[in-house]
Amino acid sequence: MFQKNAWYVACTPDEIDGKPLGRKICDEQIVFYRGPGGKPVALDDYCPHRGAPLSLGHMKGENLVCGYHGLEMGGDGKTVAMPSQRVGGFPSVRVYPVEERYGFIWVWPGEREKADPSLIHHLAWAEDPEYACGGGLYHFECNYLLLVDNLMDLSHEAYLHPNSIGQPEILHVDPTSHMEEGSAVTSRFMNNIMAPPLYRAALRGHNLADDVPVDRWQICHFYLPSHVLLDVGVAHAGHGGFEADPKYKAGGVVWDFITPETETSTWYFWGMARNFCPDDKELTEQITKRFSVVFNEDREMLERQQKNLERTRGALLNLNIDSGGVYARRMIEQAIAEERQSERQVA
Amino acid sequence: MFQKNAWYVACTPDEIDGKPLGRKICDEQIVFYRGPGGKPVALDDYCPHRGAPLSLGHMKGENLVCGYHGLEMGGDGKTVAMPSQRVGGFPSVRVYPVEERYGFIWVWPGEREKADPSLIHHLAWAEDPEYACGGGLYHFECNYLLLVDNLMDLSHEAYLHPNSIGQPEILHVDPTSHMEEGSAVTSRFMNNIMAPPLYRAALRGHNLADDVPVDRWQICHFYLPSHVLLDVGVAHAGHGGFEADPKYKAGGVVWDFITPETETSTWYFWGMARNFCPDDKELTEQITKRFSVVFNEDREMLERQQKNLERTRGALLNLNIDSGGVYARRMIEQAIAEERQSERQVA
């Protein structure tokens, strides 16, 4: 179960550069491409002629041409033309609201009339030249909630990622969690510790000593439908930690856009926006590459956890470390319940 | 759904050369081999002893020996011998009518008593020394009807095979379709055009200029249960096209024997019989090789179309270009309905 009336990250602009992309989002099989005015279009990935996937086609100007028999599809889901055919009576295909913003293509897999672009989550750093952004896309064979749990409880870093971002000190500090307007927040502050390997590299990237104590912070924000944004980083100890002057810090915002594909598989858009050395592309690449190791460690665990939960339908234990995830799941459940309530009223 | 009381191509003789072959045809798991008198035999691929697949066995003269415990099976589905056993009471396995003709092994997966070898589709070119034949076997993960549609509407060549047999001029001429006695026919004639790459190579193979205008034809015949035979080719323009003297022509008959494996998978026997340079084996090999590229393009599209249709159970649009396929599907539906009617009368 997932919220359908919501904006999800569907893809990145490079994925529809000059060609269509087929991707399933929240159980909807959708083709994405750049249509009229270069704006993204999202349609049912189904040619109204014979059911071929439109995503196997190619672009002809602003229209998408089916690769099987040349039906030309417009951005409004209506057939524009087809060789030797009058296409006026052709059935339309479903159009999904879609927006390009902050370097992502966002899609609304639910009811079209409810799609309001102003509801797209605001990402200040994405428009700020002081930030450098780098990231990637992963496919996990698990329910999206397991990824939400994972990111709202970073205590797992100590065990699952001991050679990169994990360290025993994470376990010495309890996280605190609370609800804010529209957000579940969980945070942990670890002061006067040595930085773990991946943050040492970040310190060096910022020309900061990596062999002195630091203050480390993890502030995890969950937003509907299933976005997790992390303020993470380290600062040389005693300068204020998260509040320190940027010249003492190496950190930034980690984005985790978690987009359900089906009930048991998930698209995971990850990236980091850092506000130091924004022009150092090599550093961006290096950080992105090192994090990809981390996510493959998560993937094995979460995919096996998924199988275990399918097998047992077992209850989960909610501890204090899980409180961030518990708040997030509560927000999701409530949003889904409201969506269903609203559907019933219409029906 | 497929016609079961019909002759399908099951395999080619080389596939049962000295060894048995296991293959599923119309949901029947069958073992094929050469039995008494070198004639092909088709049996349930099931050893009556312990259910081992007979196709894992080996030949002993005209009998098939099970590879597990040595049961010796006769061409009549009766056990001939087994070490230290009296086999008189062993249950028989189902025998399928099978015939070797025209360079193919044909099988009748339905009621044995209705199998009449004279119903095997006649292939004049297969017995004509003026023709050279070359082809291959493909396995498609789609319903067989999608292949019938594909071959009865060659307008797709313009989009799916633009670098081999496709060309825009295909779209400038509407096909015409009609029913004949026992056949659905759709054809398209394109006059005074330049030949596409694969036909240019064929012209050169026939020592004909490939840089002059040609007349091109596509005449598609559908026959029950699911055979499509295409008269295709080009002739130097103005000499009569399909009716031109062979010395101006490069073309022939393309055979497409479409044999359902299951509801969602298909054996596809393809080949070309050309009536020029019949002794040029290198040319045969070259044409066969180039066509294999074409079929892999078809495969991706049809397998993805299959998935899309499974997902949506969507209606298909029948345009004029689909009329050949519509006639063919009508013939198939009627044949299946008659088959069921006849079953009910018996029951």
Added chain:
Amino acid sequence: MFQKNAWYVACTPDEIDGKPLGRKICDEQIVFYRGPGGKPVALDDYCPHRGAPLSLGHMKGENLVCGYHGLEMGGDGKTVAMPSQRVGGFPSVRVYPVEERYGFIWVWPGEREKADPSLIHHLAWAEDPEYACGGGLYHFECNYLLLVDNLMDLSHEAYLHPNSIGQPEILHVDPTSHMEEGSAVTSRFMNNIMAPPLYRAALRGHNLADDVPVDRWQICHFYLPSHVLLDVGVAHAGHGGFEADPKYKAGGVVWDFITPETETSTWYFWGMARNFCPDDKELTEQITKRFSVVFNEDREMLERQQKNLERTRGALLNLNIDSGGVYARRMIEQAIAEERQSERQVA
């Protein structure tokens, strides 16, 4: 269907050397590791915190630490500790009776209170320094009964393993089968024949001539739940065969511990205990390696037989060669029936 109240071989000690092992046995997903006192522990492979597989964790002394969030599991299925948590109220996970004996880890997947270690099948050779043991583990995608049948009817060697242990003479002698207390036995004695390749190598390994006639024996014992133990070997002809003085013999005991994974897949622990040249490790390795070829021949046949039986649900023919398997299946059926009877009485 399989007996659950019984001791099955689960793994070998090397598989839990310093790390946990996840394995499904009789449909139970179990984690095995060395716990308190170095003794093996078998638990539900499910972390009570969030359902992660404990087998992805690591050892910390005698406890197993979950690799996701560090929950520390004790050998009694109770959580010992977890960073920053009071674990007293954590739910326990199921504990399976487990024993280490004869070089194997044995598990009881059924009712805990019925598990009696004295019921573990006695293996005299495993504790006898005169024997050298070597073997391996195979995974077969078939029901375990097909492996029982296979091993209780070695006539298949003549067909399935003609280049290693098979020979036509196997078919010239009928096996005899009977029931003993707690065992089904089938045997075959072939006198004054030449040894097949694998036994010729064994003769040479024992510094015995391999080009003289031998007496060969196959004595197959089935024990519940699904163990098959074979006395097999050859002796120079005329010295008494199975009863001959060891100096004329090359043979030993082949163990086949057949452990159901699911209804359609099986763990197959195989090995040979030979009582000649027990210190020749190279010979042990060579024999083990040559047998692995044999089992891959079995695997293909049995996996295809499984598919055929799923397709047809066909009856099996029980011939004299199958009598050993028939007795074995009868023992299994009776044991399962008794198990169910006992469950009903409790309920």
